[in-house]
Amino acid sequence: MATAYDIAMEQAEIKQDGGAPVVAVENLQKAFETQKVLNGMSLSVSRGETLAVLGRSGTGKSVLLRLIIGLDQPDSGSIRINGQEIVGLALDGMGEIRKKMGFLFQQAALYDSLTIAQNVAFPLERHRGEMSRSERGDRVEQLLAEVGMEGDLDKMPSDISGGMKKRVGLARALALEPEILLLDEPTAGLDPISSGEIDDLILKLQRERQMASIVVTHDLHSARTIANRLALLDQGNVVIAGSFEDLERSEIKFVKEFLK
Numbered sequence: 001m002a003t004a005y006d007i008a009m010e011q012a013e014i015k016q017d018g019g020a021p022v023v024a025v026e027n028l029q030k031a032f033e034t035q036k037v038l039n040g041m042s043l044s045v046s047r048g049e050t051l052a053v054l055g056r057s058g059t060g061k062s063v064l065l066r067l068i069i070g071l072d073q074p075d076s077g078s079i080r081i082n083g084q085e086i087v088g089l090a091l092d093g094m095g096e097i098r099k100k101m102g103f104l105f106q107q108a109a110l111y112d113s114l115t116i117a118q119n120v121a122f123p124l125e126r127h128r129g130e131m132s133r134s135e136r137g138d139r140v141e142q143l144l145a146e147v148g149m150e151g152d153l154d155k156m157p158s159d160i161s162g163g164m165k166k167r168v169g170l171a172r173a174l175a176l177e178p179e180i181l182l183l184d185e186p187t188a189g190l191d192p193i194s195s196g197e198i199d200d201l202i203l204k205l206q207r208e209r210q211m212a213s214i215v216v217t218h219d220l221h222s223a224r225t226i227a228n229r230l231a232l233l234d235q236g237n238v239v240i241a242g243s244f245e246d247l248e249r250s251e252i253k254f255v256k257e258f259l260k
């Protein structure tokens with residue numbers, strides 16, 4: 001019979017396994033010309049966890065995501081995805097890893113000349129060549145239904161609202177069933193009701209898919225709703241990382257001011 005000790009050991013193992021970081025960023029430095037943007041930044045996120053990255057405009061939040069996606073290289077430091085170093089990785093290696101990532105850029109960035117359905121089909125056409133046309137069509141419908149956009153398949157991006165564009169962007173980010181979800185300001189520029197809807201959607205997706213997610217946001221309320229952990233950045237570094245309550249308890253002046 002399993003003793004309490006055995007069970008505790010087993011649980012510890014599960015916890016450890018589930019807790020291994022999917023994305024681990026260490027001591028990341030990035031400058032543009034003489035402007036230091038990331039200054040030795042470290043953070044990590046595990047499976048099933050949502051990390052909200054907060055900070056004032058221009059602190060390097062989008063730069064951080066671009067480095068994790070491999071769209072740009074840091075000057076030094078390490079970025080490991082499931083333990084694999086991606087800094088300095090050649091383009092084809094990065095391509096394989098990028099398939100595990102879904103991302104939504106700050107400006108939703110839908111292709112203007114493609115319909116909503118074609119936008120969501122794009123990553124499938126590119127990376128799931130084995131899918132038949134009809135399978136792809138079904139998958140696109142299913143993805144758009146997940147974000148509540150199933151009625152707008154044939155609309156053009158210019159004909160839908162900002163919140164709807166973000167939802168389509170999310171559907172596209174999910175197309176390849178990513179292990180890692182990177183969202184840059186998913187609620188920026190939206191009214192409180194639409195941003196609440198996006199938050200609910202992110203929470204639902206997270207519950208269903210247990211991804212490792214990093215969500216950049218200015219919106220403290222949204223961060224509190226969707227994230228297990230928050231990291232507040234300033235001057236290219238993490239000032240504090242923890243739960244919302246940890247941030248509230250902090251005596252650091254910058255944290256207090258940010259929360260005000």
Ligand SMILES: Nc1ncnc2c1ncn2[C@@H]1O[C@H](COP(=O)(O)OP(=O)(O)OP(=O)(O)O)[C@@H](O)[C@H]1O
Nearest residue numbers: 032037055056057058059060061062063064106218
């Ligand atoms: N390709 C680039 N070339 C030169 N400077 C850049 C480049 N990309 C970003 N920067 C600079 O790096 C700094 C951080 O930019 P970043 O876009 O990461 O800010 P952010 O924290 O995302 O801000 P916001 O909240 O306004 O989106 C800014 O000063 C920006 O001008």
Ligand SMILES: [Mg+2]
Nearest residue numbers: 061062106184
């Ligand atoms: Mg940004």
